[in-house]
Amino acid sequence: MATWIKETDSAIYLMEGGYYLERIFKKPRANGEKELNIRPMHEWFKRADAPGGMVVAVGVPGPEPQPKPGTGHEGGGSGGMPKPQVTFIPAHPSNYRARREGFKINTIVFHNTVAPVQSAINTFQSSTSQVSAHYIIDRSGEIIQMVQDDYCAFHAGNKDVNDRSIGVEHEATPAQKGFTPAQEKSSITLIRFLLDAYGIPKANLVTHRSVRATQCPSLIFGTDSEFQQWVMRNF
Template structure:
């Protein structure tokens, strides 16, 4: 057992501290280094919600290579005026000549993707708007607001936010529009019972 020597003088302590301060930090033992936490990595893009692939008939959309072939600057909100199951059947019927990129179910917000975003779905009734937009159908009827459930709003808003982030589309009413706002249409959806203020707020906070 080593014998304890006399306590160091105050002068020796100060000299020792000064000598330590003069040593380059790279030569100090790791135990003396101050660890600074790094900020956690954060993705700027909203994640897409889970979707189920339910392809529309190839007779009901135009194959394309967007956004290379056409730039995207709109999301168009639709109401099906049909049940979820019937809407899928319509999109898969080659005689119907209609489709949308996505379909949101009322009861639980479940999302079916029916057309690739690269392709042009036939949903707006206006070729120019079809080429530049993503169409999202929602199960329900414009005069039956009970179909516009919390789950439907939440999952649709998350989907729209992800689409907007992917293509740099502003999350506002000028770029997230109803079918009734498409030039030349005679449609009224999503109708007066759709809560636009709530929806745009949810899109921006998804």
């Protein structure tokens, strides 16, 4: 089925039929204008079914488009918590498995990137890296989704964990350690949604170093004790 683009007051959508496949939110500016991160749109036009038309519905009353079932954009879990705004920038298909082989999502793995966010994006989009994560949260608080929730991202270095988990990266470098306030707020919002959506107990919110021999996420939390205190305060 052919794809097309729809613009509304709040976002631009990559549409297929009556549902959206991907969405880019507009961010309000102080002067009343809105800005848009167009990086994900580059990928839209690389698709075999690249969009060939566009509908502009700015200023037109009506509901926002709904996500196509199975795309990983659906909001609301058992408690009906809405999914936070995300920018979808797809990882290279060689860096994830487009199925979970029957495994249920029951774990969230907390990571830090070590390098700036664009470097992490480039790595996840490389055809040779064999690594990805479902989400990256940058220093500004923007949530970037690179792998659909129902796909298996290669983030933990442990197949058993990858099969059952969602990986959440946080931009941090040796020169920029710890959360920014906006980043922490987005992290809490996203993780609360994921816990709710998949019925994950907070005991299964873990650090990367707890499932593999690594220092990650030492640029955010120096010890797992600090991480667990943060978990207890926020979830």
